[in-house]
Amino acid sequence: MRKLLVLILSLFMMVLSFATTIKGKVIKVADGDTITILEENGENTRVRFYGIDAPEKKQEYGIKSLDVLKKLIDKKEVEIDVK
Template sequence: MGLTPLASADLFTGKVVSITDGDTIKLLTPEKELLRVRLTGIDAPERKQPYFNRSKQILSDLCFDKPAAVDSLGRDRYQRVLGRVTCDGVDANAYMVFQGVAWVYTKYNTDSSLVEYQSKAQAARKGLWQEPNPVPPWEWRRK
């Protein structure tokens, strides 16, 4: 996920118009620009992986059709905006980890609070942490 700087501001606002999966949304800005946004520091289950539907549904319940702000870190190689997403006042990145429907993406995460949320979710056996050996998405993709 190499970062490339954004040409414009580091903060985007708008309305969430689509949920791709548990870590990607589409945001429609007030200027009617449609942005694909990847939530940084987390990685949600892949399409055929257990908890994919649950993860997508939880992000949808939190963000779909609601106002959102994206504190951007740049763009990835797929031209998605990378950032911390707040939906209707809630930190979506942290929420997904705390609900046990996304992993901390240790390779790219720089926020220690996400690690704490994941530990709490694991201790409470929330979501995917109910499974005996949940497979992180980055390992799933390698198969």
């Protein structure tokens, strides 16, 4: 019983540790669903959007997708909820 309780508490703590938010400035837009941000702590972090499947640059509308995302968030401060 004690082992089960420890396992449940461990899993709960793991779930809580994944519920994080990162903040920073967008320094690169790779394509319509992937960016790189410079975090407040100085680290570069590559971010792939959850639930978005934008075309790659070489695919039809890939450059358009990239351009639209750049206009929306390039060089802007963002706050990202990590999934």
